[in-house]
Amino acid sequence: MIALQVVVGGLLLGAVYALFSSGLTLIWGMMNVVNFAHGDFVMLGMYIAYLAVVALHAGPLVFTLLAALTLSILGAVVYYLLIRQVMRGPMLAQILSTFGLALLIRYTVFWFFSATFVTLPGSALGGSIKLGGILIGIPQLVAGILAMGLTIGMHLLLTRTTLGSQILAVSEDRQAAMLMGIRPDRMQALAWGLASASAGVAGALIATFYYLTPTVGESLVLIAFVVVCFGGFGSVPGAMLAGLIIGLIQAASAYYIGPVYKDVVVFALFVAILWVRPQGLLGTV
C-alpha cells in the first residue's frame, strides 16, 4: 500500500515537473537557448500565488491565472530586451545572461521575503481523499491532473494548430519561415511567453502544497534540465514522460533513502544519463 502511495505521489509531482520542463524544452528546441532562470520563473509563480492569497484572498483559479498572465508578460519582455540580442553574441553571453537573470530574480525575492519558508495560508485548497486505500491530498491531485492536461494541451497547440505550426516552422528553419510570411521574432516572443507561463502555472499549482523559499528555483531548474535531457531536447512528449519518471524516482528515493537525498539521486542520475545516453529517451541526435 505504501509503495502505491509513493508511486501516486511521485506521478502527481512528476506531472508538474513535466509542465514546466516542457516550457524549457520548447525554447531550447526552438532557438537553442537554455533559460537558466526557468526555475526562478516557477518560484515567481509560487510567490505570486502567495501574494494573491494573502493580499487579495484570491482563490486557486484566480491566482493560477494571475501567475500565468504575469509570467507570460515577463517572458516576452525578457525575450525582447535580452534574449534577442544575446542570441547573436558569443556562447559566454548566451549562458551568462539568463544565469544573471536567475540571480537577480532569486535574490530580489530573497531581499523581500528572506530565507524563511512560508506556506500558503490554509483553506486556499486543502483536504484529502481516500482512493483505493491510499490517501491523496486534494491540492496534489488537482495540481497533477491540471499539469498533465496543460502539458498535453501544449503539445496539441504545437502540433495541431496553425499557431503551433508557425512556431515549429521557425524552430526548424528560420529563413524558410520568413519566406512563408511568418515573423520569427514574434513567434519566438510568443514561445517565451508560453514557456514562462508554463513555469508560472506550475509554480502556482505546487504553491498549494510545496514549501515556498526564494532559492527553490535552483533545484527546480536543474530538475527541468534533467527532465529535458532525459526526454530528448525539444520534445514535449519526451518531457512529459521524463517528468513523470523523474517525479517517481524522486518520490521513491525520498521514501527509501531519505528526504535529503531526493535531489542527490536525480543529479547523480543526470551525470549518468550524460555518460550513457546524452540524446535522451526519445531523442535521436
Added chain:
Amino acid sequence: MRRGWLALGVVLLAAPLAFQDPFYERTIALVLLWAVLASAWNIVGGYAGQVAIGHAVFFGVGAYLPLLVYTHWQGVPLLGIPVGIAISVGIAVLIGVPTFRLHGHYLSMATIAVAELIRLLVTNWEFVGAARGLGGPASGRTIWDLSYRSSIPYYYIFLALFALVLGFTSWMEQSRMGYYLRAIKAGQRAARSLGVSAPRYKLYAMIASAAFTSLAGSLYAVMLGFVDPDSVFGIMVSVQMVIMAALGGAGTLIGPLVGAALLIPLQTFANSLFGGQGNGLTFILYGGIIILLSRFEPGGILEIWNHYLARKARKGRTE
C-alpha cells in the same frame, strides 16, 4: 608590454606597504585569492570558451581535504593538497568527458548539478563534519601549519600562486594548445575538420582549471582555519569566479585581476555596511552586472578600454 608586466609586479609586491590596517591587509589578500580563482576559471571559461558555473565544487574539495587530514589524523594540513587536486581532477574528468562532446549548455548544467550534489552530500556526511564543517589547528604547531596572525604572509602566498597561474596561462596561450583552443572557440566545426580534437583540448583546459582552483581552495582553508559546506561549496563561490573573470575580460591574462580588484573591495564594503543582508544585495548586484555585461559588452572592462584607446587613436590621427 614587458614594461607593463614589470610595473604590475612591482606594484603587487609593494602593495602591502600602502595598507597597514589588518582589515585592508585581509582585503588585499582576498583580492589576490580571487584573482587566482578567476584566472583559474578563465582557463576553461575564457580561453576554451566553456562556461562552467560550478567551480565551487573544486574549490570546496580543495578546501576540505587539508582540514580533513588535520581533523582525523592530526596531520599537517598541507598534506591534503595533492589529494584535493587529485579528486578535483577526477570530478573534472567525470563532468568533462561526456559534456565536451555535447552543446555548451550541457557543461554549464552538469557543473551546477555536480556542485549542488556534492554540497548536499557533504552537508549530510558526518565524517566530513556535516553541516557544521571542519576546523584547523587552533594555533600553529610547526611552521608547516602556515598559521600567521597577519594576512600579509598569505598575501604573498596568493601572489606566488597568482604568478604561477598567470605563468601557466601565458605559456598555454603561446603553446599549440592555445592555438587549438582559439581555433575551437572561433569555430568548432572548422577546427575539428582540420584534425583538432575539440573535446580533448577542452578537457585539458578543464583539468588545469580544476587543479588550480582546488589548490587555491586548500590554501584559503588553511588561512581561514575553518570550512563549512555553504561557504566553500555554495553557488556564490562559482558565481564570483565567473563574474570576476567576465567583468575584467574573459580570455585575457589580466582581466580576472581587474575584476577581483574591483569587486572584492566593493563586496567587503557592502558586507560591512549592510551586515548579513549584504550578501543578498551582492547577489542582486552581481546578477545585474552579469545581465548588463552579456547584453552590452561580453568582452568586459578591458574590451571597453580597448575601444576607448582605439577611438582616441583615431581622433589623434584626424586632428
